[in-house]
Amino acid sequence: MHELSLCDDLMSQVLALAEQHKAQAVDSITVKIGALSGVEPMLLESAFAISRVGTIAEAAQLILEPVPVRVHCDSCGVEAEAHANRLICPGCRSPDTRLLSGDELILARVELDTPN
Numbered sequence: 491m492h493e494l495s496l497c498d499d500l501m502s503q504v505l506a507l508a509e510q511h512k513a514q515a516v517d518s519i520t521v522k523i524g525a526l527s528g529v530e531p532m533l534l535e536s537a538f539a540i541s542r543v544g545t546i547a548e549a550a551q552l553i554l555e556p557v558p559v560r561v562h563c564d565s566c567g568v569e570a571e572a573h574a575n576r577l578i579c580p581g582c583r584s585p586d587t588r589l590l591s592g593d594e595l596i597l598a599r600v601e602l603d604t605p606n
Contacts, residue, residue: 493529496595497537501547504600508546513602516547520599524557524592525574553599559592 500521508516519538523529531554538552561572563579564586572578574592578585 493533493537494540496529497534497541500538500597501541501545503597504547504550505545507600508602511602511604513546513604515603516545516550517601517603518551518553518599519547519597519601520553520555522555522557522594522596522598524594525559526589526593527595528593529595555598557591557594557596560590561587562590563587 500519504516504519507513521534523531523534534554535552542548542550558571559574559577560569561577561579562569563582563584565584566579566582568579568581569590570580572580572587572592577587577589579587
């Protein structure tokens, strides 16, 4: 389960941000995740439950925002959403496409509880 090592890396980033801003707690963590990222969202949530134990993020909510798979067609120039298992142009049906999004795993937002 590589999601646990990914979550450990994620928590390292979050805890560094919390320390930098002198946070008392981490309220939420938002992660953008593409269907082609190789990460299973349910396993990431389970790994997060393990990784946050004993940290100031112990009560934090993990918010997963899906990122659509988008391609650019080199044949007709169309940019559009595509199916994860079928990266063909939805316009001209050409397989000559380039992936624009859908393979990312990005720490998008961290909400911290900081002293006033």
